[in-house]
Amino acid sequence: MRDVARAAGVSPALVSIVFREAAGASPRTREKVFATARSLGYVRDERARGLRSLQRDSIGITFRLDQPFQAAVVAGVYDAVNLAAHPIVTSPTSETRDEEEALSDLIANRCGAVIVLSSRLPADRLARIADDLPVVSIARTVDAPRVDWVASDERGGIRLAVDHLVELGHRDIVYLSDTGSAGGPERLEGFHDAVLAAGIRDSARAVGAGRTEDAGSAATLRLLDAGRLPTAIVGFNDRCALGVIDTLIRRGVRVPDEVSVVGFDDSEVAARSMIRMTSVRQDPIALARAAAERVMLRVGPGGGDLPAAGIVKPTSLTVRSTTAPPRVR
Amino acid sequence: MRDVARAAGVSPALVSIVFREAAGASPRTREKVFATARSLGYVRDERARGLRSLQRDSIGITFRLDQPFQAAVVAGVYDAVNLAAHPIVTSPTSETRDEEEALSDLIANRCGAVIVLSSRLPADRLARIADDLPVVSIARTVDAPRVDWVASDERGGIRLAVDHLVELGHRDIVYLSDTGSAGGPERLEGFHDAVLAAGIRDSARAVGAGRTEDAGSAATLRLLDAGRLPTAIVGFNDRCALGVIDTLIRRGVRVPDEVSVVGFDDSEVAARSMIRMTSVRQDPIALARAAAERVMLRVGPGGGDLPAAGIVKPTSLTVRSTTAPPRVR
DNA sequence: TATACTCGGGCGCGGCCGGTT
DNA sequence: AAACCGGCCGCGCCCGAGTAT
Structure with missing residues (x-):
């Protein structure tokens, strides 16, 4: 700041005034100070500013x-x-x-x-x-x-997913939950609400999974091995749903022909890749x-x-x- | 810091010494200062520290x-x-x-x-x-x-990709380039080097694309519409290659049966999803x-x-x- | 002399003062 | 009256120089 003042031929205090956009400097001087500061590559010291x-x-x-x-x-x-x-x-x-x-x-x-x-x-x-x-x-x-x-609106989001599936004719729906993550408890409650409202309480259920591809994959394997594959799966988030899709395909289960999958987040991967995943969008x-x-x-x-x-x-x-x-x- | 000093019954300077782990404080005092700081939830001011x-x-x-x-x-x-x-x-x-x-x-x-x-x-x-x-x-x-x-080693990376494809039997290879991105020029040079070394100069070529899914998609569409689809495509990066795969699939071209695709970065999406993309890995x-x-x-x-x-x-x-x-x- | 501790000045800036053009 | 100057203080900390065991 001293250097700028010297180079511009003004006092340091005036440079301070200019940078703070405070009153007390003519437009001409303002421009001159800014110009010399730019040419010197000067940037105010954020630390000192915050300190003071x-x-x-x-x-x-x-x-x-x-x-x-x-x-x-x-x-x-x-x-x-x-x-x-x-x-x-x-x-x-x-x-x-x-x-x-x-x-x-x-x-x-x-x-x-x-x-x-x-x-x-x-x-x-x-x-x-x-x-x-x-x-x-x-x-x-x-x-x-x-x-x-x-x-x-996590609750409402899961509800949108369930309603969409119910409208398509699904009743046997599994929600892969992750109560340890932010929003997890709300999404689980939303699932229970939606299931009750749709009257499919006997055929829909939630199971614990996680928020990663691996978690979705492992949960899917458990469903497959237990012979309890539903007609639709709602993943905790897109990454989890991705693991579901991946695992289903590898096991020869076609998506969405045999099992529908819904994600949560509507992240770029859901939108862009060959996945083309149905997903709950948050903005x-x-x-x-x-x-x-x-x-x-x-x-x-x-x-x-x-x-x-x-x-x-x-x-x-x-x-x-x-x-x-x-x-x- | 003053507050800590007062609470611990010492001078501010000594507190500074303790926090800097500098010489000049007894172990007993050190512990006392740390303890009072912790109980007060005190953290040194990074701005003032840097300033001084x-x-x-x-x-x-x-x-x-x-x-x-x-x-x-x-x-x-x-x-x-x-x-x-x-x-x-x-x-x-x-x-x-x-x-x-x-x-x-x-x-x-x-x-x-x-x-x-x-x-x-x-x-x-x-x-x-x-x-x-x-x-x-x-x-x-x-x-x-x-x-x-x-x-x-961008050059070497592209070369690995080309060599892999050549080994599989490919000669008709297209590289989707992006010289505006960091590493872009090197990758393009690497492609030319590898093509020369493999002796497939007449059947391999590079075309401009970009670093996003859309860029890869658009370039693929141009190849399709020109009727000049190669047997293998190397994308500038994974995102670009993803756009390629996506577009090929939508147009009914099977990957890798009809066209092989290689990405660059070996990012998580290449590894995890149902894509399972062959990709050049950088660490x-x-x-x-x-x-x-x-x-x-x-x-x-x-x-x-x-x-x-x-x-x-x-x-x-x-x-x-x-x-x-x-x-x- | 060594160890434990205190003191005071100043880092770059903001903000206020009285004073000058 | 507006534009500008010079100077002083202090934000919280570092650190060299000093004091007291």
Whole structure:
């Protein structure tokens, strides 16, 4: 900043004024300062800025690196946030880097608020963090004071899937559940609701599986080996459903001729590949936008006093080629 | 830190000493300070730390959010870097957030070095950045002074693919190229080399395509409509190859019975789904580790004087179910 | 002399002051 | 009155120089 001031022939204080877009500089000077800064490749020191400006305005995000859906949400958050007012700090998790580490990085950077994606932390842990700074959870409902959340209508989504299958004529339906994941309990409840509403309680059932291709594959193998293959399977998510399809095909079971399969997320792989999977769609951009608005409200003046809000975004069903009427026996 | 000092009954400076693991504190005091810090939920302010400690030791990374391969590399970098000595700052790019923005964030955080993944910036731009701080490029060779790079053996990878196809009996091979992407030119050269070496120059050719499913699909449609379908297609990457397979199947062309397809990256989708794609494998962990070592060398004492290094990591071929001998006509 | 601890200055910036053109 | 200057403080921490056992 000193260098820019010297090069532009003005005082450092004026450069500061220009960069902050504060009053007290002529348009001509503004342009001159910006120009010299550009030619010097100068960028304000974000650390010093954050350190000095007492209000902590940056927004931290934790997300899982290997989850494309979460990547889409993160991209959406960047688009929805006013970056000039709220710099974003990302802190990814992975197989070997857990959420606590990721959060601790955000706290070390003194973020003014954090957005957690599909957090698997217990509600009371999130609540403890929310004592210090606003927490907005995406794709995970949190029943805690002061923790906001934005999630898809998981219940309704599974219901769309079941209704679609019932309409096609299916009654023998299996839902592959994963209650350990964010949204898992809601999806399971949604399945039970839908099954009751459709009056197929005796022929439909849920079994535990998981959120990966391997989990879907293993669950399918168990169904095959037990000789209890249904006419339709609803996967916990697209990855799980992919494992189902893969395994069925390998065992010579045709999809959708013999077994229909529905996924959840409507991720790119469901849409693009030769899979053409019928899937429950949740809108990452809508989730991101809602969370961004909420978090900007929180870091704004008086935002700390707002009661915790839960925002539900609708889901829809994308019908493709892995669902069809059951074979008549 | 003041609060911790007060609570522990010591001076702030001593707390600093303890947290830095520097000499000058008794084991008893150390434990007491850590204990009170833990009970207060205190984490050092990363911004102030970086501001004061003149040596800029943090490592910035830019990567593309919607590229799973890059996500794997980022996870690998976290594992390979000594995080206590070198905090990592991530700065993702997306459809709407370009590399320059991402880099500017890293510069604003005064990173001591940056790792760029599959950068599409021109070499002279990277060189200009490298005037100010060490730059290590992953999955993109850079011919510039002071810019290190770590990349897979793209040439050799394509050659593995072509040799595999030739061994199966293919002569009529098309390579779908994308010279606009990192590694693109090398892969194209590798294709030409391999074709020459195999003596199939008259029947093999490269055509422009792209790096997405749509690009692969469009190129395939052009081949189909021109009536010039080869017996084997090598995609620029897995996503491109996926588009190829998808389009072939929809047009009633069986894979691999009528046309063999090879991808590049050996990403999760190639391995897991019902695709079972033969693909050239590059090792994200090896790339990450090499880059991490290089960057830690650079930020270390005397690291600035090292000449630029290019490190090539070997590729391999993962043979699955999308390649087979050509149909005898 | 060594070990344990304290003190004070300053990193780059923001924000406020009185003063000058 | 608007545009600008110079200076000072302090955000939270690091660190060299100092003090006390």
